[in-house]
Amino acid sequence: MSIEETNLLCIFQSDSKEKVIEEIRKSMKHIDDDELVESSVRVIEKLSCMSDEEFSGIDIEFVE
Known part of the structure; x- marks a missing residue:
């Protein structure tokens, strides 16, 4: 995932894909x-x- 996509995931972070x-x-x-x-x-x-399983392995951390 790109930085922008990862940052988007940060906004909607949840344990559930x-x-x-x-x-x-x-x-x-x-x-x-x-x-x-x-x-x-x-x-x-x-x-x-x-x-x-793949989703739970994503490092969801905001990046600037």
């Missing part, structure tokens, strides 16, 4: 920035393709 996906989808209705929407879609796609 499904919960993160759900929260990102809910928030997308309120996002006016096209790049952020595209990043959100990429994160959802990546999370959807990974196992729960």
Whole structure:
């Protein structure tokens, strides 16, 4: 995952991959920035393709 994608995960951090996906989808209705929407879609796609074990192994830490 890119730095931007990891930072997005930080915002919606949860132990549940499904919960993160759900929260990102809910928030997308309120996002006016096209790049952020595209990043959100990429994160959802990546999370959807990974196992729960892979998700739990992601180091979710905000990076500047």
